[in-house]
Amino acid sequence: MKPFSSSFTAEEKDYFMQQAIAEAKKAYQLGEVPIGAVVVYQKNIISRGYNLRESTQDATTHAEMTAIKAACQSVESWRLEECQLFVTLEPCAMCSGAILLSRIEEVYYGAKDPKGGTVGSFMNLLEDDRMNHQAYVETGIREEECGLLLTNFFKELRQKKKEAKKAKNN
């Protein structure tokens, strides 16, 4: 059954998204694309994750995946039926699939991902009645802050590449 309302007040949503942003900043520090996530159960954060693709050289180590795996460990079950996920960027197909498989009930994300997002951008896997599970979805929480983290990261990356090229040519 698809849940039709949020478990949180506006303040709570804002707080948990700030926590996801704190995770994204850890990725930033490591030179990873800054995306962060937390899983919440009974208004407590039970797991955290941030993108680690380059550090691990593993295509599956997205913020949501790490947080979901750790949440399963925390509750000792693959069923996260009464859990909610907060993530700074719209989930991709892999992470949307993991959300459905783990039965997470509510998903809150910050910035949209027009290129790879599958929760509203060019498809919506979490609200598709053909799937065996659906999630309640809310978007746009601290959207600008979540988006700016990514914009700044890629701006810096381009700048660094430019400088490296310049140094090489001198």
Add this chain to the structure above:
Amino acid sequence: MKPFSSSFTAEEKDYFMQQAIAEAKKAYQLGEVPIGAVVVYQKNIISRGYNLRESTQDATTHAEMTAIKAACQSVESWRLEECQLFVTLEPCAMCSGAILLSRIEEVYYGAKDPKGGTVGSFMNLLEDDRMNHQAYVETGIREEECGLLLTNFFKELRQKKKEAKKAKNN
């Protein structure tokens, strides 16, 4: 760029699917839904995986995910661009997403999954031009054998449940 042809002869495809089936049987032995996968690079198997959801109590431990993670470790890169995946059952959204993210070039699966399959059954994430990667897909390799493994598993499971209920009532 989407690859438009297979790297394998019919005999090779059959061989690698047999190897995926051998993985599925390991899951069966553990009482897990029998699904198995292998990742191939230059005609050699570089990783294997089978469904371990119940044993790990982790919703993300599908056969494909384990095989993809191990393949990334094997080639020390999140890019599996010249790799192929063989899996006994049509991949779900999570595994399809992981295939796209790791840039696996070719995907071969045995049985269709009308309920959760996202590679032809009710959507096709691997051949969707809106995604930043596409894969060459072939289906139906040892389809009956792959399907029978699942049918028998669920038949046995129902039988066991029936017997347990009977024993409880006596």
